[in-house]
Amino acid sequence: MxxxxxxxxxxxxxxxxxxxxxxxxxxxxxxSSGEHIPKRDYSITVANFGRTVPYQVWAPVKDPVGWVPNSNRIAKGENGAQVLHLGYATAKREHAMIIQSDEKPPAGFANRMANSDKAVGTQQVNGQPWERRWREDKNQRTLVRTLPDVTVVVTGTADWPELAEIAATLQQRPKPTA
Structure with a gap:
């Protein structure tokens, strides 16, 4: 042996x-042979953001079918303004992000988030005009809506119809109490 x-x-x-x-x-x-995209609930982040800003927050009423919310955060912008970021993997597995702030001037905020200061047209979403911006070298499309109290930006590698799809879900959330 x-x-x-x-x-x-x-x-x-x-x-x-x-x-x-x-x-x-x-x-x-x-x-596991399928993809795994981590899902991150953004409801608490949106509520916390709503408590810290002087305006009503814009957030999706319901996520589009097949979209996965995969990131959310509150950051500091210019002049101490709060900035809310909600990130998604789209149904076509592209990237989209909703960003909003009352940062002044609104054009500076929109330019930074879009990585471009050049408008390439407008797009109607739920009967409201959104400015289109396109940064070809980054494959980044952006929809910008400047309101009196907040600027809302929807941006990413998603195509125009997908960006419009998530923009169409946005509604003002009531201010949280206490």
């Missing part, structure tokens, strides 16, 4: 046993 476990043959047998065990483990372990 000792001769069988020593030398080259012993090494080969040990290697074979290890590879067989690894193969068996891989065979019986469940494998």
């Amino acid at each position: 000792r001769r069988f476990t020593e030398g080259f043959y012993g090494y080969a047998v040990a290697l074979f046993v290890c590879l067989a065990a690894a193969g068996l483990f891989l065979l019986i372990t469940p494998q």
